[in-house]
Amino acid sequence: MRLPRIAELDESSSGWGFYLCARKERRTDRAGAEFLAVVLQDVSGQISAKVVHDVDAFQREFDAGDFVRVEGRANRPYQKLELLIEKIRRVDEAADRPEGFKEEDCIPCAPRPIEDMWQELRSRVERARNPWIRQLLTGILDRHGERLRIWPAALTVHHAYRGGLLEHVLKLAETGEALAAAYGADADLLLAGAVLHDLGKIDELSYDGVTSYSLHGNLLGHITIGVMLVREAASAIDGFPAGLRLRLEHMILSHHGERELGSPVEPMTAEAFILSSLDSLDATLHQVRRHVEDDRSEGDFTAYHPRLGRVLLKPSGR
Numbered sequence: 001m002r003l004p005r006i007a008e009l010d011e012s013s014s015g016w017g018f019y020l021c022a023r024k025e026r027r028t029d030r031a032g033a034e035f036l037a038v039v040l041q042d043v044s045g046q047i048s049a050k051v052v053h054d055v056d057a058f059q060r061e062f063d064a065g066d067f068v069r070v071e072g073r074a075n076r077p078y079q080k081l082e083l084l085i086e087k088i089r090r091v092d093e094a095a096d097r098p099e100g101f102k103e104e105d106c107i108p109c110a111p112r113p114i115e116d117m118w119q120e121l122r123s124r125v126e127r128a129r130n131p132w133i134r135q136l137l138t139g140i141l142d143r144h145g146e147r148l149r150i151w152p153a154a155l156t157v158h159h160a161y162r163g164g165l166l167e168h169v170l171k172l173a174e175t176g177e178a179l180a181a182a183y184g185a186d187a188d189l190l191l192a193g194a195v196l197h198d199l200g201k202i203d204e205l206s207y208d209g210v211t212s213y214s215l216h217g218n219l220l221g222h223i224t225i226g227v228m229l230v231r232e233a234a235s236a237i238d239g240f241p242a243g244l245r246l247r248l249e250h251m252i253l254s255h256h257g258e259r260e261l262g263s264p265v266e267p268m269t270a271e272a273f274i275l276s277s278l279d280s281l282d283a284t285l286h287q288v289r290r291h292v293e294d295d296r297s298e299g300d301f302t303a304y305h306p307r308l309g310r311v312l313l314k315p316s317g318r
């Protein structure tokens with residue numbers, strides 16, 4: 001029998017399914033027995049899983065980052081549900097496609113098609129009035145487009161899926177335009193801030209369907225990487241105004257809003273204030289939406305959300 005999606009697994013689930021192996025580690029339990037600790041992923045989420053027999057043989061059958069075919073059953077040794085794996089092997093395209101294997105079922109994606117979002121971003125950039133900003137952003141999109149299209153915005157917290165960074169950038173571009181008009185701020189600077197503020201994530205995170213922190217990410221972080229990428233891109237444009245470059249760099253450096261949140265400087269321009277407020281608002285609202293959508297509890301309120309530090313009221317009619 002085919003296993004249900006990860007989010008729908010319960011204690012009675014057993015059968016087989018296709019997943020992406022997000023992590024794989026050989027460990028020893030308290031009794032001294034070796035086992036493989038594995039994290040499996042599909043569009044609906046991730047689950048911890050274990051191989052406890054024939055460990056040597058199964059270890060050679062697959063690696064982290066592979067699509068795998070798994071047979072097993074759910075188990076709840078403590079509070080958390082896990083999958084006890086009976087058999088696991090790398091997906092064999094020829095044999096498994098006819099059985100229903102699809103990469104898209106294993107890799108979580110942004111709700112809106114990536115090409116749509118990319119076109120919208122390009123047209124926003126083309127509409128920028130400031131020719132320096134237009135040229136800088138066009139260069140950035142051309143040079144880093146391959147990663148910017150598909151990159152996640154984070155490991156876990158918000159927009160943590162394929163196309164998540166682009167979705168987040170577009171939302172800041174849209175809301176930035178509205179707030180620039182409302183407060184008489186510079187709309188082009190805000191567009192540039194939206195596109196550039198998390199640009200460093202393309203080097204901070206490694207992504208091949210599974211997200212992790214890269215060497216650069218751990219040692220430098222996306223704010224520093226972003227400033228370096230933008231300085232390099234602006235320097236390559238003959239005559240790029242030094243004052244404009246400084247303002248853009250300031251927006252990147254201050255976008256986390258406070259020193260405690262990882263920004264080396266705090267916002268000092270109207271555009272930097274707007275950008276950092278919108279950035280945190282978008283991350284928060286994304287978590288709110290997700291939490292309400294994923295909640296399976298009964299009653300008017302969701303389960304407690306540890307990061308938001310509260311329960312949420314479900315929309316009426318539920």
Ligand SMILES: [Fe+2]
Pocket residue numbers: 197198222255256
């Ligand atoms: Fe950021």
Ligand SMILES: [Fe+2]
Pocket residue numbers: 168197198279
């Ligand atoms: Fe951001």
